[in-house]
Amino acid sequence: MPTGAGPRRVQEIFTAALDLLTEHGYDGLTIEAIAQRAGVHKTTLYRWWSSKDELLAAAVTGSALLEFPVADTGSLRGDLLAVATRLSRLLTRPATAAVLAAVPGRPLLAEATNAFFTGRLTRDHPVFTRAVERGELAADSDADLVVDLLAGALWFHLLLCGGSADRRYLARLVDSVLTGVSARRA
Amino acid sequence: MPTGAGPRRVQEIFTAALDLLTEHGYDGLTIEAIAQRAGVHKTTLYRWWSSKDELLAAAVTGSALLEFPVADTGSLRGDLLAVATRLSRLLTRPATAAVLAAVPGRPLLAEATNAFFTGRLTRDHPVFTRAVERGELAADSDADLVVDLLAGALWFHLLLCGGSADRRYLARLVDSVLTGVSARRA
Incomplete structure (x- = not known):
């Protein structure tokens, strides 16, 4: 975060940058337009970020728009869902598609x-340390691999295969990650 | 495939297109350069594909470079691996990165x-119908979901998180897809 800027002001700049990227695409995005929408002077933006890419990169990692709370439902299945x-x-x-x-x-x-x-x-x-404490996951299980499976399947299904993910799909996905697809597991 | 072109000649054109895309990127790729490398006249290429994008699209779906044989190892685990x-x-x-x-x-x-x-x-x-016949997969299991998990995890791990996939990672991935990550499966 830039020194001397209030966190709320920085969030307004990030929101303006992501909204304008979504509306006009990368080529149509300018620092001037971001400054205008966020109500700051463009020299202020250039003082904090030396280029459009630097500002966008900061927005991707720092914007509250792309944030969501950590799950804590009481069970691993509930949390993964x-x-x-x-x-x-x-x-x-749309903002995610524009960034990607x-x-x-x-x-x-x-x-x-x-x-x-x-x-x-x-x-x-x-999510994973609590699941280990509850005995739902083995202590040596690989949290990153669980995330690869869950996030990767969604990514592939939604963005590459053009699928949709209703509640039924999400439940089947989580259950497959938890108990596997093999008929021999029972 | 264009009418009147031998399959070998078409493959040479696709190879030239993908190689040049990899070497020079999309903006540096021209129909002229593809024609020259494949040893055909550029008017021939324009007769079959009206634009660079049309030729590239045909190469992506039709090139033997991006092809690999269907697995048949005798077990679901072996096939998925x-x-x-x-x-x-x-x-x-590199050709895949250039296309994406x-x-x-x-x-x-x-x-x-x-x-x-x-x-x-x-x-x-x-792979999945044989696994059902061998009793390794339930008859109502969802082959597309298995592919979402396997391909998605690799995509996420390799292309988004910048990871690598050695034999150990691949084996852990396949075993997780087959038997799940839950400690309660045993």
């Missing part, structure tokens, strides 16, 4: 997107 | 990429 539900909403938001479309060939944005997902996963780790 | 191994190689190839980077904002390429993955999954369906 909550994570999957929120993630499916995030992945289908802008990533290829822009290292700062690619790095910010990676940092965003890594950060999300780190914040979700209590 | 083979699919995961080949998919992880495909996803980390060119997709955003280009509907023909997005459609071709979706068709490529959907087509791959359709060709892998014998």
